């Protein structure tokens with residue numbers, strides 16, 4: 001009998017990668033939950049049906065459930081029915097800019113949806129590892145208070161305490177989060193609590209920029225994917241503030257799925273990890289333009305708006321030392337250049 005994995009947000013970037021990795025590499029029978037809410041949040045360009053179809057076509061034994069994680073009774077019934085051996089929760093309203101326009105949808109999805117799943121897990125399968133995709137936005141804009149130095153194409157930390165990046169001990173309190181960051185904090189703390197209070201094997205993965213060829217990148221979410229799309233279509237990419245030198249660490253969705261698999265194999269309770277590409281996979285927008293131009297041979301068309309996005313990080317990269325210490329067999333396998341090469345290839349093939 002195959003082990004059973006339940007993945008929420010299965011048609012999204014991370015969810016779909018997790019489904020494929022666990023089904024193909026680890027032999028799991030995978031149940032996906034997704035209602036294509038991304039298309040509701042972001043319009044037709046955020047549509048994830050193509051990815052759902054791909055999973056149905058390519059993964060043996062894949063079962064899709066058209067379920068909204070806000071549907072408490074529906075979530076409980078499904079978890080009780082399939083009793084998964086592990087749960088990976090990636091369904092979310094993922095954009096901080098979008099959240100301001102839809103505060104109830106954002107909170108109900110991100111915070112209450114997570115609680116629905118946690119409680120269902122506690123009732124039906126309390127021994128099963130529960131992996132939650134959190135975000136570095138739980139730190140709010142506090143990372144912007146770290147002393148910075150300006151380099152020709154990027155900002156970097158001037159404070160040697162952050163030479164390796166932002167650790168998990170960084171404060172999540174008393175900073176500006178955006179409504180999205182706040183709803184994700186609620187979920188993050190609840191996932192920790194189900195670990196600490198009830199002893200469930202839970203973890204929060206506070207993602208940096210998660211990316212890869214299966215992202216339906218839109219202006220408000222999925223910056224590298226959207227940037228490549230703009231380059232290929234010769235469309236203008238708009239930079240918001242910080243001189244285009246703002247830094248993000250980027251991790252390929254495959255390396256995210258590999259870390260989740262490592263946690264599921266050796267779970268701990270109530271853990272928190274900063275899951276990003278680390279310093280080696282960090283880039284500024286200006287630097288990303290250069291890499292993509294080299295890959296496509298096309299110049300990047302862009303405009304600059306002085307106003308930065310509210311609460312946007314100036315420089316953020318994750319300190320990966322805790323992940324590497326707890327799971328020494330895991331490491332980043334996909335470089336930034338390789339990841340971008342795959343994104344270019346995917347957009348070229350994926351014509352609507």
Ligand SMILES: NC(=O)c1ccc[n+]([C@@H]2O[C@H](COP(=O)([O-])OP(=O)(O)OC[C@H]3O[C@@H](n4cnc5c(N)ncnc54)[C@H](O)[C@@H]3O)[C@@H](O)[C@H]2O)c1
Nearest residue numbers: 009011012013014035036037038068069091092133207210
């Ligand atoms: N992509 C990133 O850069 C990034 C960075 C940090 C954290 N994260 C987190 O990782 C997780 C996954 O992000 P992603 O980039 O794969 O996002 P995504 O939008 O590609 O995938 C999320 C999926 O969840 C589905 N969904 C949304 N609301 C739902 C609901 N109410 N019921 C059922 N399904 C629903 C969407 O249709 C979508 O397919 C999210 O929790 C996000 O906050 C992502």
